[in-house]
Amino acid sequence: MIREATEKDLRDILEVYNDAILHSTAVYTYKPQTLESRQIWYKQKIEEGYPVLVCEQDDKAVGFATFGPFRAWPAYKYTIEHSVYVHKDYRSQGIAKKLMQELIKMANEREYATLVAGIDATNEGSIKMHERMGFEFSGVIKKAGFKFDKWLDLAFYQLDLKGPKVPSEE
Numbered sequence: 001m002i003r004e005a006t007e008k009d010l011r012d013i014l015e016v017y018n019d020a021i022l023h024s025t026a027v028y029t030y031k032p033q034t035l036e037s038r039q040i041w042y043k044q045k046i047e048e049g050y051p052v053l054v055c056e057q058d059d060k061a062v063g064f065a066t067f068g069p070f071r072a073w074p075a076y077k078y079t080i081e082h083s084v085y086v087h088k089d090y091r092s093q094g095i096a097k098k099l100m101q102e103l104i105k106m107a108n109e110r111e112y113a114t115l116v117a118g119i120d121a122t123n124e125g126s127i128k129m130h131e132r133m134g135f136e137f138s139g140v141i142k143k144a145g146f147k148f149d150k151w152l153d154l155a156f157y158q159l160d161l162k163g164p165k166v167p168s169e170e
Helices: 007-023 035-047 095-109 124-132
Strands: 002-004 052-057 060-069 079-086 114-120 136-147 150-160
Touching (some): 002 095, 007 035, 035 052, 095 124, 124 150
Antiparallel strands (some): 052 060, 060 079
């Protein structure tokens, strides 16, 4: 079941996110997050009006997804960047796709024009899923990160959304 996250989901979200930090290049950071940092992150997302979705199975959040601003400057207001993570024991079951479908629906309803994915260039599973969902390759930043004693290239993919009926500079 895909639904809005609640504070009760934060321990499960933290478990999924910290596993990605410690065991993958899906997140370009080194140290696990604390429950307190996830609580601050969640509160900020909600206050700023951005969704935090979870996929619930077996009475726990086994995946989560969100989006937020792509860049801080006003002219980027119609572009958002998303994140999607799935618990290691629940991958390859279509959970990321279901979370993404709901995020895309919400982004279109909110009249965003572009949805951006920053994906480690070696993450073939994520790249293939995004391509199947209509994302197009936009470019690579070589040596964007350094983790596990190697340089990491960051591939960008984008999905064109409906966008605003009447874009504005206000």
